[in-house]
Amino acid sequence: MSLYTDLQLDALRELANIGSGQAAASLSTLLGKPTDISVPTAAALPLADAVAIAGEPEEERHGILVPIIGDMSAAVVLLVPEEDAHTLCSVYGLDPHSEDGRSMLQEVGNILGTSYINVLAQMTGMDLEPAPPQVVHDMLGAILASVLIGRGEDIDVALVLDSNITVEGEACSMSFLLLPENGGVEDLLGRLGL
Amino acid sequence: MSVAALHQEHLARMGQQVASAQAGDVLACVGLGSCIGLALIDRRASVAGLAHIMLPSSPAAGQPNGKHADYAVPALLEEVLALGGARHRLDAVLVGGAAMFTFGGSTDGGGAQIGARNDEAVRTELQKLRVHVRAEATGGTRGRTMRVRVADGTVVFKEAGGAEVELFSNALPLRAAA
Numbered sequence: 544m545s546l547y548t549d550l551q552l553d554a555l556r557e558l559a560n561i562g563s564g565q566a567a568a569s570l571s572t573l574l575g576k577p578t579d580i581s582v583p584t585a586a587a588l589p590l591a592d593a594v595a596i597a598g599e600p601e602e603e604r605h606g607i608l609v610p611i612i613g614d615m616s617a618a619v620v621l622l623v624p625e626e627d628a629h630t631l632c633s634v635y636g637l638d639p640h641s642e643d644g645r646s647m648l649q650e651v652g653n654i655l656g657t658s659y660i661n662v663l664a665q666m667t668g669m670d671l672e673p674a675p676p677q678v679v680h681d682m683l684g685a686i687l688a689s690v691l692i693g694r695g696e697d698i699d700v701a702l703v704l705d706s707n708i709t710v711e712g713e714a715c716s717m718s719f720l721l722l723p724e725n726g727g728v729e730d731l732l733g734r735l736g737l
Numbered sequence: 738m739s740v741a742a743l744h745q746e747h748l749a750r751m752g753q754q755v756a757s758a759q760a761g762d763v764l765a766c767v768g769l770g771s772c773i774g775l776a777l778i779d780r781r782a783s784v785a786g787l788a789h790i791m792l793p794s795s796p797a798a799g800q801p802n803g804k805h806a807d808y809a810v811p812a813l814l815e816e817v818l819a820l821g822g823a824r825h826r827l828d829a830v831l832v833g834g835a836a837m838f839t840f841g842g843s844t845d846g847g848g849a850q851i852g853a854r855n856d857e858a859v860r861t862e863l864q865k866l867r868v869h870v871r872a873e874a875t876g877g878t879r880g881r882t883m884r885v886r887v888a889d890g891t892v893v894f895k896e897a898g899g900a901e902v903e904l905f906s907n908a909l910p911l912r913a914a915a
Contacts, residue, residue: 590791591750600768601882603897608838677838681897684768685880688751688791689837693771695851697796697804 546587546700547728551737558731559583559704562662563719566655567708573654574634576710580719583706590691593701597622597718600684605639607648608690609656609676614669615727618690619656622683622718623648630715645678652676655708655719663721667734690722702728746884749774749789752804754813756786758820760888767882769833771852773806773859773875774883776830777813777868779822780890780907786817787885792851793858806855810862829868830892830905831859832883834875852876872905 547555560583567578586596594600604622611617623631628639628648637644656673664671679686691701704721723731746763747755751772755764764787766774773790788809795801801808818824834856856875863870874881874894883894889907 590752594751594768610838679837679878681770681837682768682880682882685770685835685837685897688768688772689770689835689852689880692791693838693851695792695854697792 547702547732548737551732552585552587554732554735554737555702555704556583556585558663558666558735559585559706559721561666562659562721563706563708565658565662566719569654569658570651570708570710573651574631574710576634576712579709579711581707581709583704585702585704587700587702589699590688590701593691593703594684594687596703596705597687597720598683600682602683603680604683604686605648606679606681606683606686607652607676608679609652610674611656611660611671612674613671615671615723615730616694617721617723617727619652619659619673620687620690620720620722621652621655622686622720624717627715627717630710630713631717640680649676649678652678659719659721663731667731669730669734687720694724696724698725749787751789751791752802752809754786754788754803754809754816756784756813756816756820757887758782758784762887764885764887765883766832769881769883770835770837771833771850771855773831773833773855774881775810775813775859776832776883776885776892776905777817777822778828778830778885778890778892778905779817779826780828781826782821782823783888783890784817784820784822785885785887785890786813786820786822787883788813790855790859793854806858806862810859811866814866814868824866824868827868828871828890828905829863830885831856831870831873831875832881832892832894832904835877835879835881837878837880874902874904
């Protein structure tokens with residue numbers, strides 16, 4: 544089941560670390576508040592486990608999908624629990640379930656996703672571009688399963704790069720995932736000389 | 738028998754199937770997005786099976802398995818029959834197949850969304866096996882959770898943020914044998 548070597552996973556984790564660090568810095572600028580990131584995990588997981596990585600599959604989340612296109616197909620997914628979404632949106636006096644609140648979440652996804660993949664692109668020399676973000680409020684399991692196999696890709700194992708961004712001084716944190724398509728991971732590692 | 742054992746929930750995770758002839762059991766698919774939860778139910782015999790199907794058809798190469806409709810549907814039928822279900826009494830209930838996201842410019846080549854393709858593939862397989870679809874909650878853009886009560890074949894589902902809805906009830910008349 545081990546698709547990747549420890550060295551490769553270390554390298555991917557470091558990519559996630561730098562990428563999510565940049566994303567957290569962008570969020571900090573957007574909110575005018577300091578942010579913090581957890582040490583990312585990088586793991587190749589059976590699909591059912593990948594879907595469960597961010598919590599119970601039936602728990603609801605605001606999910607922001609930023610599809611990545613270019614030299615590698617991937618998806619950046621932000622998962623924000625209900626209360627945290629309220630905290631996030633309240634910075635601008637918005638409700639996450641309103642049209643404007645959804646726009647704000649979309650913009651958060653856009654800014655975080657873009658800064659993350661800019662780092663990836665710089666480090667790997669790949670040409671990567673974000674597609675417009677899509678916002679849903681739904682069950683965690685349904686969100687992640689739909690992202691992982693939504694393109695109809697026939698996979699057994701998914702590579703998940705997962706970190707947590709916290710807004711300091713606020714009860715606000717979110718999961719931040721990078722989910723490359725299978726072929727993309729080989730390319731990514733190839734660019735890193737691994 | 739303990740109380741817990743009387744109400745045991747069996748979860749069909751992605752690509753898996755569960756089946757039971759134990760009256761106290763509940764079968765469940767949690768967080769269905771583009772996947773399809775297919776229930777095959779024999780209400781008279783109190784037998785039910787549930788498959789969590791992810792993709793329409795098996796690849797040309799590789800081991801066929803429960804992820805794919807063309808393998809999963811006959812496999813589930815076989816398991817339900819083995820537990821004492823009778824083919825002519827089976828009711829099929831489908832939940833899932835939503836399109837929560839659109840993936841522009843990707844490998845889906847602008848074709849039908851995977852949720853809709855899953856739905857169609859499961860129906861095609863059921864037709865081949867002459868099992869009727871008696872209730873469905875498919876398509877749309879929301880994720881769903883479904884539960885099947887083995888004792889009476891009741892199927893309920895719920896969408897994110899919504900209330901539980903009874904989709905298939907034991908109040909329906911049993912079908913006459915074909």
